[in-house]
Amino acid sequence: xxxxxxxxxxxxxxxxxxxxxxxxxxxxxxxxxxxxxxxxxxxxxxxxxxxxxxxxxxxxxxxxxxxxxxxxxxxxxxxxxxxxxxxxxxxxxxxxxxxxxxxxxxxxxxxxxxxxxxxxxxxxxxxxxxxxxxxxxxx
Amino acid sequence: xxxxxxxxxxxxxxxxxxxxxxxxxxxxxxxxxxxxxxxxxxxxxxxxxxxxxxxxxxxxxxxxxxxxxxxxxxxxxxxxxxxxxxxxxxxxxxxxxxxxxxxxxxxxxxxxxxxxxxxxxxxxxxxxxxxxxxxxxxxxxxxxx
Numbered sequence: 001x002x003x004x005x006x007x008x009x010x011x012x013x014x015x016x017x018x019x020x021x022x023x024x025x026x027x028x029x030x031x032x033x034x035x036x037x038x039x040x041x042x043x044x045x046x047x048x049x050x051x052x053x054x055x056x057x058x059x060x061x062x063x064x065x066x067x068x069x070x071x072x073x074x075x076x077x078x079x080x081x082x083x084x085x086x087x088x089x090x091x092x093x094x095x096x097x098x099x100x101x102x103x104x105x106x107x108x109x110x111x112x113x114x115x116x117x118x119x120x121x122x123x124x125x126x127x128x129x130x131x132x133x134x135x136x137x138x139x
Numbered sequence: 140x141x142x143x144x145x146x147x148x149x150x151x152x153x154x155x156x157x158x159x160x161x162x163x164x165x166x167x168x169x170x171x172x173x174x175x176x177x178x179x180x181x182x183x184x185x186x187x188x189x190x191x192x193x194x195x196x197x198x199x200x201x202x203x204x205x206x207x208x209x210x211x212x213x214x215x216x217x218x219x220x221x222x223x224x225x226x227x228x229x230x231x232x233x234x235x236x237x238x239x240x241x242x243x244x245x246x247x248x249x250x251x252x253x254x255x256x257x258x259x260x261x262x263x264x265x266x267x268x269x270x271x272x273x274x275x276x277x278x279x280x281x282x283x284x
Contacts, residue, residue: 015175022173029170030191031200034212046215056218061174061187068177068186074228077186081222 004112004135010098013066018054020090026055054088059127063116066096067131071138078111082129086120093121098131109134140282141209143246143255150207150257155239160195162188167231184229190221192235193261193274208244208257210280219256222275229263229271238262242275246282253282 023037035042036053043052060082067077088094098116105111112135118127162170167184170176176185194201202212210216229235243258256277263272 025169026173029166029173030194031202033202033205034216036215042213045213048215056221057187057190058174060190060221060223061176061185064186065174065176068179074179074183074186075225077225079222079224080186081220083220084218 004100004103004110004138006100006102008100008112010066010070010100010114010116013062013069013096015062015094018088018090018092018094020052023052023054023058023090026058030055030057048087049089051089051091054090054092056084059084059088059094059118062094062096062118063098063127063129063131066098066116067133070098071133071135073134073137076134076137077131078134079132080116080129081131082116082127084127086124086126088118088120088126094126095119095121101130103135109136111135112138140253143244146208146255147244150241151244153241155241155259157236157238158195159234159236160192161232161234162229164231180228182231184231186223186225186228188229189223189225189263189272189274190276192229192237192263192272193239193259193276195237204278205280208255208280210255210282214281214283216281217279218276219279220275220277224273226269226271226273234266235271236264236266238264251281255280255282 027037040050096118098114100112100114102113112133114131116131119125170185239261242260246255258277261274265271
């Protein structure tokens, strides 16, 4: 995995295709009645096109997946602050990425502060923000 | 269009009804599947559940939250920003309690028209009262009529 230091690029996490069927399950799990996640008629009515829109927390989850694959332990994820910048649609191919900007010892462990993002394969930035992750076990 | 000052007066600083919830194993499985998650340690919830705790730790659901601010699902409400802090991982089956407060509500005008931004803070505690996570969400409520 290499030494964690400013400039270290977190291995990216990719999803080849965002599936509409998964959005329906997510709507049920979240008790979310917003029809843009399961009814293309709703997205058309809002001028968003013919494809349903992925839930924000799912997009957040892809960034979490990238961090989990990097550090291994869910407990290592201390903080995640993000802005949702653009919609992710059914059929999109997305990639979560990140880069370490600072490493500090906060008394509870060595913490990497990272810029994180989610992008579509056309380069559109979808989500961006920062993460704080304990990297004692990473290197 | 609902009056912003009336909304602010009614909501800013208001504690929303508290609630408790727990996540059964099958929901945890489904969430991991939905998110295409890497394998998690036995009994540990995906950290994204902190976000869900921010909704389910409130005494009402998303539909009720929309009613509170006079926004319809078909208006296209969205999450704008989130700040998720995890003290320790949430666990499958444990009872968690949320306390939620509206901290800000402002009206903006952008390219797509008028919208309201509402910032809400939630603290998630376990049955012993120990904090396990904190969440600050900023919701976007388009005002189309």
